[in-house]
Amino acid sequence: MIELLPDREKQVLRKRAEAPVAEIACNKASAAGSVSQRACVFCGSRVVLYPVADALHVVHGPIGCAAYTWDIRGSLSSGPQLYRHSFSTDLQEMDVIYGGEKKLEAALLELIAHHRPKAAFIYSTCIVGLIGDDVSAVCRRVSEKTGIPVLGVHSEGFKGTKKDGYKAACEALSKLVGTGDTRDIGPYAINILGEFNLAGEAWIIRDYYRRMGLDVVATLTGDARIEDIRRAHGAKLNLVQCSGSMTNLAKMMERDYGIPYKRVSYFGIEDVSAALYEAAKFFPQDPGILERTQDLVRQEVAAIHPQLQHFKRKLVGKRAAIYVGGSFKAFSLIRILRLLGMETSVVGSQTGDADDYRQLQEICDPGTIIVDDSNPLELAKFCLEKDVDLFIGGVKERPIAYKLGIGFCDHNHERKEPLAGFVGMVNFAKEVYASVASPVWQFAPRRARRANISTPLPPA
Amino acid sequence: MLDGTTATIKPREALRINPAKTCQPIGAMYAALGLHGCMPHSHGSQGCCAYHRSHLTRHFKEPVVATSSSFTEGASVFGGLANMTQALNNIFTIYNPEVVAVHTTCLSEVIGDDIPMMIKKATEEGIIPNGKVVIHANTPSFVGSHVTGFANMVTAMVKYLSESTGLTQTQKEANRRLNIIPGFIDPSDMRELKRIAEGMGVGFILFPDTSGVLDLPQDGHYRMFPGGGATVEQIKAAGDSLATLALGHFTSRPAAEELDEKCGVPAALLDLPIGLTNTDRFIHALRNYGGVDVPATLGEERGRLLDAMSDLHQYFHGKRVAVSGDPDHVIALTQFLVDLDMQPAFVITGSMGNHFETRIREILAEQVPDAVVEQNTDLFALHQWIKNKPVDVIIGNTYSKYISRVENIPFVRFGFPTLDRMGHRYFPSVGYMGALRLMEKINDALLDKHERECADEYFELVH
Numbered sequence: 001m002i003e004l005l006p007d008r009e010k011q012v013l014r015k016r017a018e019a020p021v022a023e024i025a026c027n028k029a030s031a032a033g034s035v036s037q038r039a040c041v042f043c044g045s046r047v048v049l050y051p052v053a054d055a056l057h058v059v060h061g062p063i064g065c066a067a068y069t070w071d072i073r074g075s076l077s078s079g080p081q082l083y084r085h086s087f088s089t090d091l092q093e094m095d096v097i098y099g100g101e102k103k104l105e106a107a108l109l110e111l112i113a114h115h116r117p118k119a120a121f122i123y124s125t126c127i128v129g130l131i132g133d134d135v136s137a138v139c140r141r142v143s144e145k146t147g148i149p150v151l152g153v154h155s156e157g158f159k160g161t162k163k164d165g166y167k168a169a170c171e172a173l174s175k176l177v178g179t180g181d182t183r184d185i186g187p188y189a190i191n192i193l194g195e196f197n198l199a200g201e202a203w204i205i206r207d208y209y210r211r212m213g214l215d216v217v218a219t220l221t222g223d224a225r226i227e228d229i230r231r232a233h234g235a236k237l238n239l240v241q242c243s244g245s246m247t248n249l250a251k252m253m254e255r256d257y258g259i260p261y262k263r264v265s266y267f268g269i270e271d272v273s274a275a276l277y278e279a280a281k282f283f284p285q286d287p288g289i290l291e292r293t294q295d296l297v298r299q300e301v302a303a304i305h306p307q308l309q310h311f312k313r314k315l316v317g318k319r320a321a322i323y324v325g326g327s328f329k330a331f332s333l334i335r336i337l338r339l340l341g342m343e344t345s346v347v348g349s350q351t352g353d354a355d356d357y358r359q360l361q362e363i364c365d366p367g368t369i370i371v372d373d374s375n376p377l378e379l380a381k382f383c384l385e386k387d388v389d390l391f392i393g394g395v396k397e398r399p400i401a402y403k404l405g406i407g408f409c410d411h412n413h414e415r416k417e418p419l420a421g422f423v424g425m426v427n428f429a430k431e432v433y434a435s436v437a438s439p440v441w442q443f444a445p446r447r448a449r450r451a452n453i454s455t456p457l458p459p460a
Numbered sequence: 461m462l463d464g465t466t467a468t469i470k471p472r473e474a475l476r477i478n479p480a481k482t483c484q485p486i487g488a489m490y491a492a493l494g495l496h497g498c499m500p501h502s503h504g505s506q507g508c509c510a511y512h513r514s515h516l517t518r519h520f521k522e523p524v525v526a527t528s529s530s531f532t533e534g535a536s537v538f539g540g541l542a543n544m545t546q547a548l549n550n551i552f553t554i555y556n557p558e559v560v561a562v563h564t565t566c567l568s569e570v571i572g573d574d575i576p577m578m579i580k581k582a583t584e585e586g587i588i589p590n591g592k593v594v595i596h597a598n599t600p601s602f603v604g605s606h607v608t609g610f611a612n613m614v615t616a617m618v619k620y621l622s623e624s625t626g627l628t629q630t631q632k633e634a635n636r637r638l639n640i641i642p643g644f645i646d647p648s649d650m651r652e653l654k655r656i657a658e659g660m661g662v663g664f665i666l667f668p669d670t671s672g673v674l675d676l677p678q679d680g681h682y683r684m685f686p687g688g689g690a691t692v693e694q695i696k697a698a699g700d701s702l703a704t705l706a707l708g709h710f711t712s713r714p715a716a717e718e719l720d721e722k723c724g725v726p727a728a729l730l731d732l733p734i735g736l737t738n739t740d741r742f743i744h745a746l747r748n749y750g751g752v753d754v755p756a757t758l759g760e761e762r763g764r765l766l767d768a769m770s771d772l773h774q775y776f777h778g779k780r781v782a783v784s785g786d787p788d789h790v791i792a793l794t795q796f797l798v799d800l801d802m803q804p805a806f807v808i809t810g811s812m813g814n815h816f817e818t819r820i821r822e823i824l825a826e827q828v829p830d831a832v833v834e835q836n837t838d839l840f841a842l843h844q845w846i847k848n849k850p851v852d853v854i855i856g857n858t859y860s861k862y863i864s865r866v867e868n869i870p871f872v873r874f875g876f877p878t879l880d881r882m883g884h885r886y887f888p889s890v891g892y893m894g895a896l897r898l899m900e901k902i903n904d905a906l907l908d909k910h911e912r913e914c915a916d917e918y919f920e921l922v923h
Binding site: 063065 | 464472477478518530678810859
């Protein structure tokens with residue numbers, strides 16, 4: 001039996017029927033020496049800003065940080081592809097001794113002259129925080145010379161968690177917001193925050209709002225353009241998905257421009273409908289918006305209903321484990337799985353806070369295991385204990401699920417089909433079905449034993 | 461639209477675009493996974509460890525475990541001793557590996573953490589249980605590349621573990637056991653090297669050995685420490701071997717030299733056994749140092765490779781190739797391309813080391829004296845050269861696919877990382893069989909493009 005690290009016992013709990021909601025320890029640094037699935041500040045900043053397609057992204061540090069984040073996010077752009085190149089100062093020993101400011105400045109001037117980007121983001125890595133490069137000063141100088149915004153992102157890896165990286169990214173973005181001309185923005189305008197256009201999801205969502213009669217000023221940051229971000233303060237409402245990453249910016253915009261924000265999710269029929277209605281109700285001056293929203297939801301739901309019923313018949317009673325970055329996504333996933341007749345047996349996140357975990361307990365069924373900042377051994381143990389049929393996670397979890405003979409759905413950067421919106425609900429059901437019902441699992445040892453399939457193997 | 465590259469080449473001094481390398485620690489982590497029951501430990505902030513694990517997982521499609529010292533701001537000011545102590549305590553208490561292989565990061569290097577002192581302290585405090593081992597390698601990310609990190613960790617294995625028990629030459633000869641240091645190759649390649657050596661009846665210790673660690677069958681279990689990997693005992697015993705075959709100047713030579721210096725085991729330095737010539741050299745070395753004969757079956761494998769080379773030689777003649785990747789891989793492949801009568805026109809690595817250029821020039825001296833050969837460069841530069849003088853085929857890791865797409869040039873995936881195809885996980889590139897596979901892939905890539913694009917009248921049934 002696999003034990004839990006003593007330090008971690010408080011980060012795991014089991015939902016009990018009729019028991020009061022218990023506190024889970026979270027929001028703490030991972031114990032040194034644990035096989036954590038978590039990343040760093042830089043990672044947080046990089047994933048948030050990466051999709052800004054017409055900006056230059058330069059990683060100031062040794063080569064690794066740039067290499068590992070080169071075109072891995074799956075955020076699509078409808079135009080510029082500049083963001084998909086990997087630019088780095090590739091700091092060497094001499095730079096560490098004498099400082100990397102000159103190199104950074106030269107690199108930026110070269111790149112901006114060549115690519116003429118609309119803005120540049122400069123990511124500080126661990127080492128920059130230690131050798132004391134004044135990145136802000138370099139940014140200021142380069143900005144003056146080139147006439148474009150050059151924004152330092154304070155993303156030194158060790159200065160906190162991924163969440164602090166989100167915050168640093170939001171701070172960089174907030175310097176752009178408010179610098180554009182908003183005169184031609186109409187009265188029914190919104191921003192979409194925390195939507196990264198993985199597999200083209202932002203395009204789907206933007207289209208819904210357009211059909212409702214709303215203008216989307218900026219999407220942050222999926223398929224984003226600098227000019228749009230600069231005008232984002234012209235919107236009347238911010239709709240924030242992936243709350244962990246973008247609530248900071250929403251709060252800053254509320255403070256500075258009086259723009260209220262609402263937390264939404266576009267995953268699953270219930271959540272995406274709620275998101276659209278939330279936006280519609282915000283503009284009661286034009287009742288047409290609400291009417292169009294009702295029509296849209298009705299049409300879309302009717303269109304996908306037969307397919308969903310088809311998948312539900314196949315999936316009813318199957319069990320799932322969820323391990324995701326932000327816990328807000330987990331709420332949506334639990335609801336979607338329930339809609340498909342599936343149970344969530346294990347649920348966890350890398351960065352959930354106390355509120356998130358309280359809410360999770362409220363919506364989970366009794367017996368569900370809830371876990372913060374988990375590791376492969378724990379996840380494998382819980383999956384086997386609960387005998388799950390599906391694992392929903394990211395790149396590091398996929399091979400673990402497969403080794404155990406469990407179906408998998410990537411709900412992270414590597415998704416290939418859009419999972420957001422109504423159409424995304426069908427894609428999700430299809431993807432889950434394709435994996436859970438794959439004939440491959442009948443050959444997997446634990447299923448083969450149950451199905452009495454004889455395998456030509458030596459005795460274990 | 462992916463084409464951000466211009467044909468006009470301007471000198472770049474301060475900038476790396478589309479790197480053909482990554483940083484030291486990931487190489488050290490991969491090497492450490494080739495030790496049996498080993499937990500690689502990253503002494504730095506959490507992101508490094510997460511990135512390396514994700515990146516390795518994308519290449520191997522296998523779970524990759526490693527721990528981190530989870531540096532915070534405090535640790536970066538006061539040093540990482542407390543983090544290391546807590547980490548070692550947690551690792552041994554809960555995961556209970558045989559070995560912990562610590563590598564550093566840019567962060568812990570710059571603050572000057574003294575890892576041997578930390579290990580010593582942990583030993584004195586009884587944190588490292590009896591019979592368990594902690595080794596370390598310094599792997600600053602701002603020096604060298606992932607290749608350097610790999611070499612440093614393999615060298616650390618020798619430094620910490622290998623021992624000479626003072627056997628006489630006669631005793632060593634009676635044992636007839638060789639060390640094989642395989643370099644930064646895939647588990648499938650290590651498996652193939654072992655198959656060849658076993659087939660020849662040579663006694664050997666191969667380390668590191670990631671077969672059985674990162675190429676596991678699906679058996680319904682998840683194991684943090686799978687059955688494979690070179691054991692501490694084996695690496696200890698490597699000090700008593702008759703000789704070491706070090707495959708690859710960059711990845712294996714430093715460990716072989718350390719073994720020679722520390723335990724007096726002489727080393728034969730070979731290129732990676734990729735392609736006909738280099739596999740021949742490897743097998744010669746096994747035969748000569750191991751005092752065995754080459755079995756008929758291996759001779760037949762070679763014969764089949766040679767037969768295929770004969771069948772296809774007209775297709776390969778004079779084809780211009782752009783090769784990029786890790787220096788040991790590129791050196792060995794360039795030799796094979798020359799054997800196939802191809803023209804490696806651009807040969808680059810993102811890593812540093814003059815040996816790369818010297819050795820490639822040596823290989824290309826007669827056939828392609830005007831080849832562009834460059835170390836410490838990147839895929840942006842390679843793309844620019846290709847724009848100026850196109851090639852017939854590109855061979856490199858997954859990142860070359862952008863160039864291939866933009867320029868419509870056939871592309872053969874080869875080396876680390878391969879993030880988008882599955883073959884490398886199962887089919888070796890080393891040995892005669894590996895050469896056959898590489899040749900098939902190159903030929904297929906060339907013919908597929910030809911047949912997709914040629915005019916109807918030139919579209920032929922038979923090739």
